[in-house]
Amino acid sequence: MGGGAAVIATARLLADGVCNAWLVDVWTASAQRRRGIGSAVVRRLLEKVPGHHVALFTEERTNFYARLGFAEERTGMSLVVGNWLNRPD
Ligand SMILES: CC(C)(COP(=O)(O)OP(=O)(O)OC[C@H]1O[C@@H](n2cnc3c(N)ncnc32)[C@H](O)[C@@H]1OP(=O)(O)O)[C@@H](O)C(=O)NCCC(=O)NCCS
Structure with missing residues (x-):
């Protein structure tokens, strides 16, 4: 890293400032x-x-989020545009 600071972690929270946010x-x-x-x-x-x-979507690491207080919800809708990660069929 040439002596510069190294990024060791990232996370983004997209929030509307009222009621909805996405991690x-x-x-x-x-x-x-x-x-x-x-x-x-x-x-x-x-x-x-x-x-x-x-809200968040994860296929794994549910234990990590559960320890932070997240719980599974049965409501919600989602859509993959085309193929997930543009992978071929
Ligand atoms: C998931 C991830 C962000 C966790 O980061 P981290 O800095 O290691 O997390 P923490 O040290 O705060 O972990 C807190 C707790 O979460 C759980 N946890 C974290 N990683 C885990 C793993 N690989 N397997 C099982 N439990 C895990 C443990 O209960 C842990 O507590 P403990 O270490 O005392 O047992 C990291 O493993 C990562 O970057 N993974 C690859 C990217 C990824 O999967 N991101 C999430 C996709 S939605």
Whole structure:
């Protein structure tokens, strides 16, 4: 990294400022995992959106989100435009 700062974790919260938010791009660098960094980043984002319903989609890592207080919902709709990740059939 040439002596510069290295990114060790990311997360984005897209919020309308009223009631709806979406959590995406949650990632911790492999060498830094299981140190509480991902949880800390998500908690800091959640503090910014009191009163919001925060949604996310994940195929795995449900345990990570459950520990942060997320629970599965049976309502919701989604659509994949074409093929997921543009993968061939
Ligand atoms: C998921 C991810 C962001 C977790 O980041 P992290 O900084 O390691 O998370 P934390 O250290 O805060 O983990 C908190 C808790 O979540 C759970 N957890 C985290 N990673 C886990 C794993 N690989 N398997 C099972 N549980 C896990 C554990 O309960 C953990 O607590 P513990 O270490 O005391 O057991 C990280 O593994 C990652 O970047 N994975 C690849 C990208 C990804 O899957 N992102 C989510 C897609 S929606």
